[in-house]
Amino acid sequence: MTDTPSRTKSAPLTTRPADQHIAFHDGRRITVAQFCGQVQALAAALPDQPYAVNLCRDRYPLLVSMCAVMLRGQCNLLPSSRQPSTVREVADRYSPAYVVHDAEIDTAGLGAFRIPASALEPGEPAPAPEIPLDQLGAISFTSGSTGQSGANLKPWRTLFDSTAVNIRYMLGGAAGPHELLATVPGQHMYGLETSILAPLQGDICLHTGQPLFPDDVRAALERMTAPRVLVSTPLHLRALLGSELAFPPVQFVLSATAPLGQELAAAVETRFGASVREIYGCSEAGSLAWRHTAHTQDWEAFDAFDFRSKGEECTVYADHLPEPVPLQDVLAFSGPRHFTLKGRLSDLVNVAGKRGSLAALTELLQDVPGVIDGVVFQPPHENGIGRLAAMVVAPTVSAKTIAQTFRERVDAALVPRPIVFTDALPRSETGKLPRDKLLAAWRAHRSRS
């Protein structure tokens, strides 16, 4: 491979003016120059190991430590959860690794570096350092329903270039400075792109926390100045609407991880006075397209990506991706850059950012001793905010035993509930379980209970 002469071998950590605010942390706003100073100082203090499992809870410590790890020439490991078994698994695969964290946490028996609070106080300003483009900046892991997590390699080139593209589409060229709040974890690819990397290039001031309850979100938004950006998921947005609280106006609400739905999008637009931008992407390739869900079903592909279809399968190519990424969805193009989603090639589901395969979860259910037949599926949302459920034929096993088996093997978000017992599943003669028959049986059971 020959070098492209127009391309340099490194890119700056941040492209923003030194005096803009990059984050609101611990009650104060931090400038880009102060942030760069903190990154430089922290990089020098980190342990001398090639991999760092980054388990920071707050967003600003995560941003500073991620950048410090990269500046030191090390690679961030971003596991799909903080469960010690998951942390252990990624550290065994990429070794030697230490844990970098910002709060009391189970570090899975690994060597650990806790970021001192003093490292995040405004100190000596510094210019933006350069990072080699081919350096592996992070490995983002997707949760495997069973077996190993999938590892997605993110060289600095990928992180740097995709951030520039994301900002262009997510903020639609609107003038800043924007203040951004996110309800999703920063380690998850969608949260990473929107809430950790975006402030490195966009005129965005990041709010450090990760509010959960509607009143937390309201209080955090109240503390911010307009124009506000809220990065969230359908699950969190449904909870916000259900709370009947009054929220301050938000310019952009971003949503991803699960289909948003036109009605929910329109309701969020009304309640927040916002433009709701739904993001389509995957951990392997990052954000790929967006749509204004309240008004259209069509997704607009980001121009940095080339989508090539072959039958039902579609693969994404981009200069900044280490390799082409085959997509899990069936895309129907209505124009060169516009498409609709026509369902999934596989049976992957995403619950609160945790990805699982329904087939693998169903297999796990059927393997529980005493279970004769069973299925794990995603029932339609009624009043709840969206959890997997199971229907099972198992006269001698309790729901508690089944739930316990799942809890030991998969992330809590993927544990089905309720677990409903039945005499038989509505299987066809060939043994298939049609979704409409399954849902009818499910509804019949729910209306009885």
Add this chain to the structure above:
Amino acid sequence: MTAQSATEKELAELLVQTLNLEDVEPGSIAPEEALFGEGLGLDSIDALELALAISQTYGVQLRSEDERTREAFANLRALSKVIEAERTA
């Protein structure tokens, strides 16, 4: 196990109904049993659903940034104390 108070009993019923804990008898939840992790094994999605149900039933908004809510979600007794305090505030 100590007996459930009236508010605790009501909350236990709300919890079982909201979270579809069909295998759990509301009366069997000990007021001091852990709700998350080891005890009932609830997670953050459950916390969100439960907070929503509590706001709709009692008009009380829970906050996770608030140290007291973290403690409140420890068990039924702590949770009912927070709700009673908020309701009379």
